[in-house]
Amino acid sequence: xxxxxxxxxxxxxxxxxxxxxxxxxxxxxxxxxxxxxxxxxxxxxxxxxxxxxxxxxxxxxxxxxxxxxxxxxxxxxxxxxxxxxxxxxxxxxxxxxxxxxxxxxxxxxxxxxxxxxxxxxxxxxxxxxxxxxxxxxxxxxxxxxxxxxxxxxxxxxxxxxxxxxxxxxxxxxxxxxxxxxxxxxxxxxxxxxxxxxxxxxxxxxxxxxxxxxxxxxxxxxxxxxxxxxxxxxxxxxxxxxxxxxxxxxxxxxxxxxxxxxxxxxxxxxxxxxxxxxxxxxxxxxxxxxxxxxxxxxxxxxxxxxxxxxxxxxxxxxxxxxxxxxxxxxxxxxxxxxxxxx
Ligand code: SP5
Ligand code: ZN
Numbered sequence: 127x128x129x130x131x132x133x134x135x136x137x138x139x140x141x142x143x144x145x146x147x148x149x150x151x152x153x154x155x156x157x158x159x160x161x162x163x164x165x166x167x168x169x170x171x172x173x174x175x176x177x178x179x180x181x182x183x184x185x186x187x188x189x190x191x192x193x194x195x196x197x198x199x200x201x202x203x204x205x206x207x208x209x210x211x212x213x214x215x216x217x218x219x220x221x222x223x224x225x226x227x228x229x230x231x232x233x234x235x236x237x238x239x240x241x242x243x244x245x246x247x248x249x250x251x252x253x254x255x256x257x258x259x260x261x262x263x264x265x266x267x268x269x270x271x272x273x274x275x276x277x278x279x280x281x282x283x284x285x286x287x288x289x290x291x292x293x294x295x296x297x298x299x300x301x302x303x304x305x306x307x308x309x310x311x312x313x314x315x316x317x318x319x320x321x322x323x324x325x326x327x328x329x330x331x332x333x334x335x336x337x338x339x340x341x342x343x344x345x346x347x348x349x350x351x352x353x354x355x356x357x358x359x360x361x362x363x364x365x366x367x368x369x370x371x372x373x374x375x376x377x378x379x380x381x382x383x384x385x386x387x388x389x390x391x392x393x394x395x396x397x398x399x400x401x402x403x404x405x406x407x408x409x410x411x412x413x414x415x416x417x418x419x420x421x422x423x424x425x426x427x428x429x430x431x432x433x434x435x436x437x438x439x440x441x442x443x444x445x446x447x448x449x450x451x452x453x454x455x456x457x458x459x460x461x462x463x464x465x466x467x
Pocket of ligand 2: 445
């Protein structure tokens, strides 16, 4: 399998603000440096670097994000410096727009974890091109491809950034695949894929026969970030809104596996032509910001189950923050993929 690797080591947010204080930022360049070392040694891996990524038009991004948001993001190259800017004030529910730079960032963001600087647009664009290139590989006939990059994407919504995410890489993949068929998206990151859900709700509002189905399995919002979304959906809820499974603290391999099986059944009922899988290893038992109890060997089972749907599949890297275990976890996950091709 080809792995499209975007390390973007120049994107280094110095801290995230938690409870009014600066904490070390968990989404570090080291994550991809560790992963690179590991995947280069895997027998069937073919690592593809940004210089060999396909060219991608910014217009594609305006099909999944609002043009106003994308213009804001790419103009940061002209308005910002090397210093990262953090929002301090957010619009409440009856707000207007502002051109003031701190206000504008607050308008397009939802947290204090996702700062911007002059280089941010380039980093986010390269990661999105990794997702696009992986998608083209699958459209060209590869059974699977894996965009392993940062910054991640699944918290970036139609017109907002947050949760370390700026451009929704999974939505880039899904939108591109939809040229040739229906797309099922199954998000296995620890956190709710609120950005991806938002994008496909906007694109498919009230659509009785949607071509995208978004399913997310994640930590309950009453316990973990991003709090304001992702409660378990009812069986009568319309498909265009997506499906959510909100799980509790301490979820084990077996408990997760049951939910995964249910999700795959729902996906298979939808009869997709392609799958997009945003993957996070922050579900691991030793993740510093997680709280599930998944084991390293479970990731092989997880990817084997996903591959059992026997569909062309694009995997997209999202979270996973334990630098000591992320290498073993991705190795286990890729083993399940390679053994199923
Ligand atoms: C892609 C992804 O996994 N984004 C997750 C962003 C959630 N970040 C939550 C950070 C929680 C605050 N940190 C508390 C650390 C205490 N030292
Ligand atoms: Zn996550």
